[in-house]
Amino acid sequence: MKTTRQITDSLYEQVERLGKALASPKRLELIEILCQGEKPVEQLAQAASITVKLTSAHLKALKAARLLEARREGRNIYYRLADIQVATLWVALRTAAESRLTSLQTAMRALVTHPNELAPMNGKKLLSQAKRGEVIVLDVRPVDEYRTAHLPHARSIPLAELKQRLKELPVNCKVVAYCRGPFCLMAREAVALLNKKGFKAVRLEQGVAEWRTQGLPLASDN
Amino acid sequence: MKTTRQITDSLYEQVERLGKALASPKRLELIEILCQGEKPVEQLAQAASITVKLTSAHLKALKAARLLEARREGRNIYYRLADIQVATLWVALRTAAESRLTSLQTAMRALVTHPNELAPMNGKKLLSQAKRGEVIVLDVRPVDEYRTAHLPHARSIPLAELKQRLKELPVNCKVVAYCRGPFCLMAREAVALLNKKGFKAVRLEQGVAEWRTQGLPLASDN
DNA sequence: TTAATATTCTAACAATCGTTAGAATATAGG
DNA sequence: CCTATATTCTAACGATTGTTAGAATATTAA
Numbered sequence: 001m002k003t004t005r006q007i008t009d010s011l012y013e014q015v016e017r018l019g020k021a022l023a024s025p026k027r028l029e030l031i032e033i034l035c036q037g038e039k040p041v042e043q044l045a046q047a048a049s050i051t052v053k054l055t056s057a058h059l060k061a062l063k064a065a066r067l068l069e070a071r072r073e074g075r076n077i078y079y080r081l082a083d084i085q086v087a088t089l090w091v092a093l094r095t096a097a098e099s100r101l102t103s104l105q106t107a108m109r110a111l112v113t114h115p116n117e118l119a120p121m122n123g124k125k126l127l128s129q130a131k132r133g134e135v136i137v138l139d140v141r142p143v144d145e146y147r148t149a150h151l152p153h154a155r156s157i158p159l160a161e162l163k164q165r166l167k168e169l170p171v172n173c174k175v176v177a178y179c180r181g182p183f184c185l186m187a188r189e190a191v192a193l194l195n196k197k198g199f200k201a202v203r204l205e206q207g208v209a210e211w212r213t214q215g216l217p218l219a220s221d222n
Numbered sequence: 223m224k225t226t227r228q229i230t231d232s233l234y235e236q237v238e239r240l241g242k243a244l245a246s247p248k249r250l251e252l253i254e255i256l257c258q259g260e261k262p263v264e265q266l267a268q269a270a271s272i273t274v275k276l277t278s279a280h281l282k283a284l285k286a287a288r289l290l291e292a293r294r295e296g297r298n299i300y301y302r303l304a305d306i307q308v309a310t311l312w313v314a315l316r317t318a319a320e321s322r323l324t325s326l327q328t329a330m331r332a333l334v335t336h337p338n339e340l341a342p343m344n345g346k347k348l349l350s351q352a353k354r355g356e357v358i359v360l361d362v363r364p365v366d367e368y369r370t371a372h373l374p375h376a377r378s379i380p381l382a383e384l385k386q387r388l389k390e391l392p393v394n395c396k397v398v399a400y401c402r403g404p405f406c407l408m409a410r411e412a413v414a415l416l417n418k419k420g421f422k423a424v425r426l427e428q429g430v431a432e433w434r435t436q437g438l439p440l441a442s443d444n
Numbered sequence: 445t446t447a448a449t450a451t452t453c454t455a456a457c458a459a460t461c462g463t464t465a466g467a468a469t470a471t472a473g474g
Numbered sequence: 475c476c477t478a479t480a481t482t483c484t485a486a487c488g489a490t491t492g493t494t495a496g497a498a499t500a501t502t503a504a
Contacts, residue, residue, distance in 0.1 A: 004407050005271050007333065011405045012247035012254075014326035015319040019250065022241035024462080025234035032234075041481060049227050054463060056482060061461095066322040075471055075480050082322065089318045096311045097237040100288040100304065104236035111229065183233045185226050246492080263451060276493060278452060283491095297450050297501055 021065035022093060026050055027058050031067065035087045035209040036141060036180055037148030038071075038080035087209045094182070111188060123206065123216050126176060127152060136169065137204075138177040140190040147221040149208050151178065154219070159186045166197055174200045181207030243287035244315060248272055249280045253289065257309045257431040258363060258402055259370030260293075260302035309431045316404070333410060345428065345438050348398060349374060358391065359426075360399040362412040369443040371430050373400065376441070381408045388419055396422045403429030 002010075021027060029048045033039065039047070045055035059079055062068045069082045081087055097104055129135045130153040137154040139146045146156040157165050159179075169175060175194055179186035187203045194201035212218060224232075243249060251270045255261065261269070267277035281301055284290045291304045303309055319326055352359045352375040359376040361368045368378040379387050381401075391397060397416055401408035409425045416423035434440060 004411075007329075008251070008405065008407060009247065010329055011326070012250045014323055014329060015250055015316055016245060016247040017323065018315060018319045019241065019244035019246070020461095023238060023245040024241070025231065025238040026462090028234045028237055028241065029230070051464080052481075053465080057462080060482080066324075072471085072481095075478095077481065085318060085321060089314060092311060092314045093240060094237055096307060097240045099307065101236055101239065102288075104233070107229075107232055107236060183230065185230060189226075242491095248492090273494080274451075275495080279492080282452080294451095294501085297448095299451065 017065050018067075021062055021067055022089075024058065024061075026054070027062055028090070028093075030055070030058055030062065031081070031086065031090045032180060032183060032209075034068065034079060034081050035090065035207070036145040038078045039144075040076035040078050042076075044079065084212065088213050091209055091213045098182070108182070111185070123211065123214055126204065127216070130154075130176075135174045135176050138169075138175050138190065138201075140177050140179050140186050145180075145208075149212075149218045149220050151208070151211060152217055152219045154178075159190050162190055162193060166194075166199075169194075169199065171199060174202070176202055176204050178204035179207060181205075181210055239287050240289075243284055243289055244311075246280065246283075248276070249284055250312070250315075252277070252280055252284065253303070253308065253312045254402060254405060254431075256290065256301060256303050257312065257429070258367040260300045262298035262300050264298075266301065306434065310435050313431055313435045320404070330404070333407070345433065345436055348426065349438070352376070352398075357396045357398050360391075360397050360412065360423075362399055362401050362408050367402075367430075371434075371440045371442045373430070373433060374439055374441045376400075381412050384412055384415060388416075388421075391416075391421065393420060396424070398424055398426050400426035401429060403427075403432055 026048055030044055033044060033047045041055055041059065042052055044059070045052045048055065050058075059068060059070075063070060063079075066082055067086050068079050070077050070079050072078075098108070126135070126137065130137045130151075137151055139150050139154045139156045140159040140162065141156075142158050143156055146154070146158075150156065157168065177187045177190045177194070179190075182205050184207065191201045191203045206214070208218060248270055252266055255266060255269045263277055263281065264274055266281070267274045270277065272280075281290060281292075285292060285301075288304055289308050290301050292299050292301050294300075320330070348357070348359065351357045352373075359373055361372050361376045361378045362381040362384065363378075364380050365378055368376070368380075372378065379390065399409040399412045399416070401412075404427050406429065413423045413425045428436075430440060
């Protein structure tokens, strides 16, 4: 027979398992990357800039905490979020950190280096403008992430290819670039490049995960 | 000049600080207790069943992560949540754990020992019933927590005093008891006692924190 | 001032975690 | 079958964390 205290302890210890999974920067980054869609281990390792072995260990920990699931396809093992709720939890944690930690606020403010990089835009307003063709919404993530899920009316040009594919964009139309979210630097780089080349470009702070938690619609290529 | 990777790393490391603060069962329990209102160190230690020294260390960690704030009043130092958002984060984490971890689900199902302990009730429905006097909403937490915030129309009888104060309750009216939340066992004990004594009592799963995150109104004594 | 109370600080130990390297496993293709 | 590739497992290390005990600090009351 367990005492009341033992029962209470065991309940909090269960939640601790989730907390521990969220207590590592690389695990958080892996979650963020997986919010963009499923990926094999090596690709995750590359995206997070750590060794495959370490990636595997972190993925194991996240899987043990039931935050991830895995499937094998040929030689690769693809990991994915166990549930959209996991993305919601990540966004909640990041948002809480942004509003609570002044050090994070200053770190993020320091990222706004170029004066022509405007403030993040309103979601619904952007949607209607994109629909009417008044702005071009540009997804600068890798193509596979675009295919999994992207903003409605968005066009895909990965950051790595942007320099070569500038001709595809009309010069006079305003461009709104987005990437994985507030912690991802790809859209910032894209905007800097575009503005240097004479385009009128601004950055959208939200990524697909934030977009989804706000209840806004998404599209996908299948 | 920092590289893109160094910037990205530092952003995730900031969020890690929050994650780490949530990666200890006792710190989680302290947060839950503080969701009920501010308390001095010794009372927190007692409520969490740990030593004052250890409590102080955990509180220090939580304060460093900006989840708590403190104020001195005479000889005591009162801790409180830095923001209601912290309570929201705690509820989000607990909810995620409840839905993701089967071990937690079974642990919680095991708590429903008495068949006369009914399923948790709907918030708005309860509110209107309480307003019309069809049910008695009973807050069995310590009085100071009741004073800080309680459900509308709720009556306070702390669990410790319930046995002596049974006469205050009408026998024929249905009683809905609540405490700190799903992880708190006080309401369960109260319901078990009431039913044994011939009352018709059920337990409300939500506590004040859950109530608030659902956007429902609260009352307080000042 | 001194004594009592509440809390924090410091130091130390054991347990846990992140990280790395080397061995092991599972699959695909020849 | 063998070989190459992708991933995990095992073992080990150093760093970090939870916990405890003893000293130090701050406040109140006498």
